[in-house]
Amino acid sequence: MSTAAPSPQLLQRVAEKKQELEHLLVLRQLANHLETHFDGLSEKFDGLTQGNQAVSKVLGNWADVVRTIDLTENYASQELEEDQERSSLVRIPTA
Template sequence: MSAFPTRSFSSHMRQPSLAAASTSTASTGQSTALAARVSEKKAELENLKELRNLSAALASQMEALEQKLATLSDGTEAIALVLSNWHNVLRAINMASAKLPKPSTDESSPVDDPAPLPQTLVRIPTEHAPTLQAHAEGALEEERD
């Protein structure tokens, strides 16, 4: 018989292999957890890149909207200015119409006579109109070239 028991020898031999197996299982579990965490972070990175791209697109759309609103605001101010002048225009027309002679109610006047028109408020010379139009068309052609 031998001085070393067989059982203890085999149990000693199995112990390191069990420890090595548990260490490799733990390292495999850790590497699996790390791989899962890495893939999770990659997915998060992709989502952040998509969010950045969408945010940039939204910012450019907001800038375009800002420009359109500025144009609209300028147009609104111009319209308000024109409308504020209508009061003066209507008052001038009323004053010109007040100077007209009142139509007589005599039956002796012919019925075919039209009602008198108000005085001319603005006179626009038309003799230079063809020259001005040709000049404007020439300027437009130069801008296109």
């Protein structure tokens, strides 16, 4: 029984398939790297979203604080005007 040497076409085809496999392995590695990178970005975006929600709540609270200060100042100025009106009245005895 004699062993026939593989044909040059078959050897070329095997070499092409080996090169294709190497490229696929590199592609898989890059895809894994990309997946890891996007997972990290996703976590960062989640953190940014939570931070934005916190900032939104703080700004909403500041709107209430400013409104309360404005109401307090208005009330205080009204009280001051009323006190000034009361103190400026002079009572003159009529009898």
